[in-house]
Amino acid sequence: MPSDSILTVVLPVRNVEAYLPDMLTSLARNVDPDFQLVVVDDGSDDATPRVIDEFADQFDNLSVIRHEVAVGLADARNAGVSVATGKYVTFLDGDDWIERDYLRRLVAAIERLDCDFVRVDHVQATGRDRVPHLAPEARRDVVLEPRSGILPATRRTMVDYPYAWAGIYRRDLGALLRFPSGLHTAEDRPWIWRLHQEATSYAVTSLAGVFYRRQVTNSLTQIGDSRQLHFLDAFAQVLDGVRREPELQPKAIRQFVAVLAHQIQTSERFSRPDRSIMRGRAREIFATLPPPVLTEALPWDARTELIEPLLPASVRRVRSVAS
């Protein structure tokens, strides 16, 4: 295996036989002798492994890692990064596809800007509908401090655009590129926070080469599996990460409230025990937060109303007096 690749593409896949040919075809069209492709088959039980075999001869530098039992997206990505040889790393998902020349332009952007990581825009594809989605940072092609991408709490910022596949990262970021082990969903939340808290430089460039396929029915985000509850673990980690940074706490709290409110709103898909676990864990997480900070951070809207019963009594009391 050559040790001097420019870019390693980490592609975790699980039961995507119908979509993977699109991604691999588009990757084959992006192929470059300096690019390494690492496909991590995370316990597929459909024809995904055969699809990978069919395309194998189209890549000079391909590694395939097979997990007999699925370990989840976070550890699948970690497994990929652990064998990466590239100076830079990017992530892709098996049900999406990329535009011709995307990877070369991605590498050119980070080389030109010479920073720890570069984030990009993307296009969401629902059937033949296309909606361009922009990374929230409007300043383009200038090197910024990653911490400047976190606040304000009341606006959409770079930590609200957590998609790992919308960017390229220097591999020597090391542990910062690791996704929290064991998480099957929301694994990118603690990951993006830590990156913005601890890396030293980043930039956003106007490149929308990833086509993100919406409405994939077997996608985990639509299934009321108990693994969906991992968002609670993810936010426990995010909130723990800002424990000593009070100015960042309101942003993390508002993000958690937004996601929690959404999960409660769509909670019919969960089993009754899972719903009860969700409420219990959310209560525990709220109880770890300083009540004044929590009171201050809560948005005055329907989201807070939805989660109100899960707040500590002291916070509820202050809010009821204020209203």
Added chain:
Amino acid sequence: MTRVFYASTLFGAMSLAAALDAGTFGDRSGRCVLIASNNVAAPEVYDGFVTSPAFEPLRSRFDEVVDWNELIAPMHPSKWTPRAAEVPMLSRLIRQRMGLEDGIDELVLESIAVAPARTIGTLFAPSPITVYSDGLMSYGPTRDDLPSAIGRRTERLLHFDLVPSLTPLLLHENEIVSEVLSEASFTKIVGELPAPEVGDAAGCPVIIGQYLSQLGVLTPAEEISLHDDMLTGLVARGHRHVVFRPHPAAGRIHVRPLQESADRRGIRLTVAADGLPAEAWFAAARPDLVVSCFSTALATGARYFGTQVATVGTGLLLERLTPYENSNRIPATIVDATVPALRLDGTLVPPPVLDVAHLVRAVSYCMQPNRLFPLRDSAAAYVAANGPARYFKKRRLQAVGFLPTPTSRSVTARRVVRVGRRVIASAQR
């Protein structure tokens, strides 16, 4: 004289080139601009026909080729349409970009009822429109009512004379003039294409794949088993070497299962996924027999290359196509009524002896009863004489009044009324 052409497939571009060669557009002194659009689900992944080597011999017929996908990226050609209020601005900008500020004398479009042809027609108003039709759909009714801003400008229809007993119904309601595309020019163009690598597959029977699961008509598993049935029939006829031409957009999905099935039976399968049209294969390999469900290649093979053709699965298709007015119904009906069926035991069952022209008009009327009301009496006579079997649906016949509607207030009756309303609503759209 400036003409703007639009094509989305190689077959479409071949049709245009044949028309240009045959003098359908006069002496060719003017400027010819081809707008090429790639309408597959993920055009960012799969190249359109203009990058295929097969397009190279055709390219010289056009002064410029404009990539519509690139122009409107990242939008998809089949979805993007300008808002009415933005048409003047976008029309101006796109004309400027394409150097068409001095006007367009003729627009030549295929599949005019849907984007992107309809979009191009809207942006390049008020130029007169010629519609050319690629295949058997020209014998069926117009799917959607054209807005009068487009319908009134549509003057002629160019079509291949694939089934000599039929005349086109497409755009019939616009009192359009039909012109037959020259067979000689078309076969000459096929001869100009790069020759496919036939090897020792010359003469071997060919299975032409479609992509019926993408149309939602069959499940992916049913489509795979349809190809398998075709192979079974050919093997039963004694063939040991078969050629498979997968649909260009479904290559990877359809090849593996058929290859595995052929391997199990000890049959040699040559996969011809060369980006060339089926007709180029027919010309070079002169196959014994061509099998498909209802591909237009069955018609071009039989008519232009004298190949024996057979169909598998049209019965299921006719059953499945919904709604009744699905545009694929006419190609499926024509193939079912004119092409021998290949059975699993290898026998070729000749099609029923029917008045195909009368049948196609009757089915077309039932598909679009409002738009084709002058055909009502003829359709009623056909159904009265031949009954509703195979080509008609009971509910649709009740909805158009060819079968009595049950009078009891049963569930069926209410459902028929609902269907009837839907028919009326869709006809009025």
